[in-house]
Every structure is written in C-alpha cells, then in structure tokens.
Amino acid sequence: MPQFDMIVIDPERAKGVEVEEHTAGKPLREGGGDETYRCGGCKTKLLVNVGHHDAHGAVIKCGKCGKINTEPHHH
Numbered sequence: 001m002p003q004f005d006m007i008v009i010d011p012e013r014a015k016g017v018e019v020e021e022h023t024a025g026k027p028l029r030e031g032g033g034d035e036t037y038r039c040g041g042c043k044t045k046l047l048v049n050v051g052h053h054d055a056h057g058a059v060i061k062c063g064k065c066g067k068i069n070t071e072p073h074h075h
C-alpha cells in the first residue's frame with residue numbers, strides 16, 4: 001500500500017481554490033483504493049486507502065496543524 005506525504009502550500013496559493021477541511025481524529029476520506037496520504041506538516045493521515053482519483057487535485061486543510069496540503073503527484 002503506497003503512502004505519500006502531501007505537499008504543504010502557502011495559504012496564498014490556496015486562494016480561489018476549493019479547500020476541503022479535515023477534522024482531527026479521522027481521515028477526510030477513507031476507502032475505495034490502496035493509497036494513503038499524510039499531512040506534509042504533522043504526518044496525520046488525511047486520506048486513507050483511497051483511490052488515486054480521490055486524491056487527484058485535492059487541497060486539504062489539516063485539522064490538526066492547520067497547514068494546507070495538496071497532493072504530491074502533479075507538482
């Protein structure tokens with residue numbers, strides 16, 4: 001099962017982008033695939049066992065450390 005650390009971006013870069021809010025204590029999304037994505041700041045698991053398409057283009061604000069993460073494959 002591949003596990004990836006997401007890329008932390010500057011909040012300025014997230015302006016105009018739809019940011020999903022993660023809540024600490026549970027993943028934002030879970031199931032449907034075999035890829036796990038962690039916050040690039042605090043390593044909290046944000047997406048667990050999701051399909052690649054679930055992570056594609058995702059911009060997620062970590063509920064634990066408040067950093068804004070984007071998925072690592074397309075940057």
Ligand SMILES: [Zn+2]
Nearest residue numbers: 039042062065
């Ligand atoms: Zn975090």
